[in-house]
Amino acid sequence: MASRMKQANGAMSLAEMKEFASFPAATQRYVRRSLDIGLDRDDAMTRWSRDVVEAASIRAQARLYTRLPDIRATVPDDSGLDSVEPFLAPLMTVTAFDLGQGRLTTFSAYRFLYERLIGADVRPWLPAAFCSSAALPHLHPDLRRKLLQSISEAAATASGWSNRAPAFFPKWVEKVDATALPH
Numbered sequence: 001m002a003s004r005m006k007q008a009n010g011a012m013s014l015a016e017m018k019e020f021a022s023f024p025a026a027t028q029r030y031v032r033r034s035l036d037i038g039l040d041r042d043d044a045m046t047r048w049s050r051d052v053v054e055a056a057s058i059r060a061q062a063r064l065y066t067r068l069p070d071i072r073a074t075v076p077d078d079s080g081l082d083s084v085e086p087f088l089a090p091l092m093t094v095t096a097f098d099l100g101q102g103r104l105t106t107f108s109a110y111r112f113l114y115e116r117l118i119g120a121d122v123r124p125w126l127p128a129a130f131c132s133s134a135a136l137p138h139l140h141p142d143l144r145r146k147l148l149q150s151i152s153e154a155a156a157t158a159s160g161w162s163n164r165a166p167a168f169f170p171k172w173v174e175k176v177d178a179t180a181l182p183h
Helices: 002-022 025-038 044-048 052-065 068-073 081-100 107-117 120-134 141-149
Strands: none
Touching: 002 025, 002 107, 025 044, 025 052, 025 107, 044 052, 052 081, 068 081, 081 107, 081 120, 107 120, 120 141
16 A cells, blocks of 8 residues: 555656656746745745846745745635635735746646645635736736636636645756766
């Protein structure tokens, strides 16, 4: 029984790695940067800032991501409308920022990041936050169209969601000179 569970976890991790690998390089970079900021993993400014524009973006993202603990704490247990506003409004604000950066260009990439930033319990709420934020007027119409067309009917109308926690959390990996490796 335990070995079957380990195999299932390994297969899920591999599937998550493959999904991450399918994203464009800019999306992969943004996901890793966002996880560093949102999970307080590394000094994102030192690792990810390439110029003053990116440094300003990282600072703005870090300010918005201070809302993540409250968002995590208010994920509704059910679809009761009384608990939606205190949760969905800040989630949409953070989502709108991330979509506005132009690096998360599909629902799949957005879902991948937010499942890790907030947790598996957020899955039922991601289509609403994504579609609402993708339709906001601060985004260029072409980007809005691309984002909204990226969510499948199945994702938008799912009748249930897995509560399995993500297993793969991509991190920065330093490049190694192949000639320095032992033979």
